[in-house]
Amino acid sequence: DTEVTQTPKHLVMGMTNKKSLKCEQHMGHRAMYWYKQKAKKPPELMFVYSYEKLSINESVPSRFSPECPNSSLLNLHLHALQPEDSALYLCASSQVLQQGSGNTIYFGEGSWLTVV
Amino acid sequence: GENVEQHPSTLSVQEGDSAVIKCTYSDSASNYFPWYKQELGKGPQLIIDIRSNVGEKKDQRIAVTLNKTAKHFSLHITETQPEDSAVYFCAAIGNQFYFGTGTSLTVIP
Numbered sequence: 001d002t003e004v005t006q007t008p009k010h011l012v013m014g015m016t017n018k019k020s021l022k023c024e025q026h027m028g029h030r031a032m033y034w035y036k037q038k039a040k041k042p043p044e045l046m047f048v049y050s051y052e053k054l055s056i057n058e059s060v061p062s063r064f065s066p067e068c069p070n071s072s073l074l075n076l077h078l079h080a081l082q083p084e085d086s087a088l089y090l091c092a093s094s095q096v097l098q099q100g101s102g103n104t105i106y107f108g109e110g111s112w113l114t115v116v
Numbered sequence: 117g118e119n120v121e122q123h124p125s126t127l128s129v130q131e132g133d134s135a136v137i138k139c140t141y142s143d144s145a146s147n148y149f150p151w152y153k154q155e156l157g158k159g160p161q162l163i164i165d166i167r168s169n170v171g172e173k174k175d176q177r178i179a180v181t182l183n184k185t186a187k188h189f190s191l192h193i194t195e196t197q198p199e200d201s202a203v204y205f206c207a208a209i210g211n212q213f214y215f216g217t218g219t220s221l222t223v224i225p
Contacts, residue, residue, distance in 0.1 A: 040203075040218070041218070043160065090159050104165060105150070105213065
C-alpha cells in the first residue's frame with residue numbers, strides 16, 4: 001500500500017485567515033515532504049522532515065509553517081497568505097531522506113489552495 | 117546543482133502510436149531516475165523507475181532507458197491509449213531530488 005493522504009482537497013482562504021493542510025502516511029516512511037506546484041510547472045520543494053526533524057527549508061516565507069507531530073503526520077500551517085500563494089500543495093514521503101540513496105518518493109493527491 | 121532538461125514540452129500522438137519523452141541531467145552523482153504521471157487535478161504518480169546499474173527497464177507498455185555516459189534517459193510508451201494523456205515528469209536523484217520541466221502528452225482517439 002503506497003498511499004499518502006492529504007486533507008482538505010480544496011481550501012479557499014482569505015489573506016487574514018489561519019488554516020492548516022494535513023498529510024498522513026502509514027508506510028513507515030521516515031522522510032516527509034511539502035511541495036508547491038503552480039499550473040503547468042513541476043513541483044517545487046518547500047520543506048523536508050527526516051525522522052520528525054526539519055532537515056530542509058528551501059527559503060520558504062514564514063507565513064508557511066510546517067509541523068511534524070509524529071512519524072506518520074505532517075502539517076502545513078498557513079497564515080497571512082498572499083494571492084500568489086494559490087497553488088497545489090503536495091505532500092510526499094519516502095523511506096528515508098534522499099541522499100543519493102535512490103529512495104522512491106510517493107506523492108499524495110494534493111490540496112488545492114486558493115487565497116482570496 | 118542538478119539541472120534536468122525534459123523534451124518535448126508538449127506531445128500529441130494518435131492512439132496506438134508510440135510516445136517518447138527524453139531527459140538530460142548534469143550531476144554525475146545521480147543514480148536513480150523515476151518517472152511520474154500527473155493527471156489533471158491529481159498528484160504525481162510513480163509509473164516506472166530505473167537505477168544507474170541498469171540500462172533498460174520495461175513494464176507492459178512502458179519502458180525506460182538510461183545512458184549514463186551521455187546522461188540521458190527516456191520514457192517510451194507503446195500502443196498509446198487516451199488514458200495515457202497526462203503530464204509526465206522525469207526526475208534525477210543524486211544528493212537532491214529535481215524534477216524535469218514536464219511533458220504534456222495528448223493521445224488523440
